[in-house]
Amino acid sequence: MTPPIRLLAVDIDGTLLNSQFRVSQKDVNALRHAHECGVEVILVTGRRHTFAMPMAAQLGFDLWLISSNGAVTRSSRGENFHRDLLPAATCLELCSTMRDFRGNMVVTFDKETKGALVLERIDELTQSIQKWLEKNIEYIDFVVPLEKALVTDPVQAMFCGSIARMQEALATLDASAISKRVTVLRTEYPLRDLTIVDVLNRDCSKGHAVERWATKRGIPREQVMAIGDNYNDAEMLAYAGYPFIMGNACEELKARGWPVTLTSDECGVAAAVEQVLKEAPLVAKNARNGAPSEVGNP
Numbered sequence: 618m619t620p621p622i623r624l625l626a627v628d629i630d631g632t633l634l635n636s637q638f639r640v641s642q643k644d645v646n647a648l649r650h651a652h653e654c655g656v657e658v659i660l661v662t663g664r665r666h667t668f669a670m671p672m673a674a675q676l677g678f679d680l681w682l683i684s685s686n687g688a689v690t691r692s693s694r695g696e697n698f699h700r701d702l703l704p705a706a707t708c709l710e711l712c713s714t715m716r717d718f719r720g721n722m723v724v725t726f727d728k729e730t731k732g733a734l735v736l737e738r739i740d741e742l743t744q745s746i747q748k749w750l751e752k753n754i755e756y757i758d759f760v761v762p763l764e765k766a767l768v769t770d771p772v773q774a775m776f777c778g779s780i781a782r783m784q785e786a787l788a789t790l791d792a793s794a795i796s797k798r799v800t801v802l803r804t805e806y807p808l809r810d811l812t813i814v815d816v817l818n819r820d821c822s823k824g825h826a827v828e829r830w831a832t833k834r835g836i837p838r839e840q841v842m843a844i845g846d847n848y849n850d851a852e853m854l855a856y857a858g859y860p861f862i863m864g865n866a867c868e869e870l871k872a873r874g875w876p877v878t879l880t881s882d883e884c885g886v887a888a889a890v891e892q893v894l895k896e897a898p899l900v901a902k903n904a905r906n907g908a909p910s911e912v913g914n915p
Contacts, residue, residue, distance in 0.1 A: 620654045620894055622859055623840040626683070626827050627886060629662040629672055631806075631846035632863055635881040640675050647887035652678050654894065656842075659683060659830065661823050663804055663815060663849055665772075666691050667729050668753065686802050686815050686849055687826035688772045689727060699829060700727060701821040702770040707798060709767055711774055711816060714793045718776055718786045724763060725772040732758040735766040745811050746777050776814040780805065783812035790816070802849040807867070815849065824852025844878065844889055846870075861889040 627633055627648070633640055648658050659681045662669045666684040673682055673693050681692045690698040708724065715722060720741035726733050733756040736742070742750060750757070760766040776786050783803075790801055800821050804813040823845075831841050843850070843857035846866045854860035854875055862871055864880035871877055878892075879885035 620651070620656050621840070622651075622656055622842040622893060623836045624827075624831055624834065624842070625651055625656050625658045625890065626661045626823075626841065626843040626853060626857065627658065628823075628845040628847070628850050628853075629660055629664060629669060630804075631865060631881055632844055632850075633660070633672060633881070633886055636865075640672055641884050641887075643884040644886040645675055645677075647884075647890040648676055649678070651890055651894065652676075652680075657681075657834065657836075659827075661687075661827060661843070661845075661850075661853060663802075663813070665689075665725060665733065667733075667756075681830065683823060683826040683830065685725065685772045686817060687821050687823045688817055690826055690830060698833070699826070700772075701818050701826075702727070703773055703799070703816070703818045703821075705767045705770045707795065707818075708771055708774055709764055710795050711799070712762075712764055712767075714795050715774075715776070715786065715789060718778075718782075718789070719763065721776045721778045721782065721786065722763065723775045723777065724766060725775065726766075726769065727772050729756070731756060732766070734758070735760050735763065737761050737763045742777055745779065745809075772817075774816040776816070778812065779810050780807065780812045783814050786814055790814070804847045804849045805867070822852040823850060824854075824856045827853050828856050842890075842893055844886055846881070859893055861885075 652658050660673055661683040663686045664684055666689055669682055669684050679693050683690050688701045719737050724735045734753055735758050790796055798819055800817045800819055802815045838856055839858035841857045842859035843853045844861045845854055846863035860875040861878045862875040863885045878889040
């Protein structure tokens with residue numbers, strides 16, 4: 618049977634990873650099945666490429682990853698396709714604009730050594746992303762002031778903190794002159810009182826990156842499936858012909874009309890993939906009409 622999709626774009630955190638930060642075997646098996654059916658599987662994440670590779674390795678086949686919210690497209694073997702970097706001059710202006718949030722700021726560079734992640738200090742980050750800091754400690758460098766690190770274009774700037782604190786950061790960005798020259802993406806985790814605000818080059822997003830990759834592969838959007846759970850997945854879901862929002866997504870996102878699959882703890886990725894492969898006509902109709910469609914247990 619010819620599958621109705623040719624490209625499957627899957628988010629990692631909150632989608633492929635469950636609440637215990639693990640990938641279930643059922644989800645792995647579903648993605649392997651799609652791969653065996655001739656569907657190209659890509660992981661699309663806000664994580665850096667290196668930080669996403671452990672999840673990619675669990676799938677057991679070579680694939681491409683779109684990382685840093687669309688800024689870098691690179692294969693699991695290290696082959697490069699596209700990079701959309703944030704101009705250093707823009708990031709310098711951002712440092713000035715966001716001077717009240719420098720304790721929440723991390724600048725990411727596209728390298729796999731110490732200095733891939735640059736901070737001025739850690740005091741305002743330890744409570745919100747302690748585990749992330751611990752796992753990435755070998756890549757972190759402290760530079761004071763942060764501007765001294767901007768001798769090359771970074772991948773992005775990231776601000777992390779409580780939801781209330783990052784609402785202030787978003788308001789500051791929105792009111793600034795720089796807002797029209799960058800892309801600002803939000804990822805929110807209410808149960809952890811954590812918001813991540815990513816600042817990237819203008820028009821850089823998961824949606825743009827998936828569209829670019831599909832175009833390279835000669836795949837129309839009608840044959841692209843995407844699964845995500847958060848605000849930074851919105852452009853990707855809007856582009857895909859077969860979009861699925863996770864059951865653990867917030868009500869605001871679930872109300873946008875995309876078909877709703879199970880939660881990440883209930884193997885929502887597997888449920889969505891199996892639903893599309895088994896009941897393609899029904900799902901395709903829902904996707905085109907934008908009508909919500911609950912995906913039950915396969």
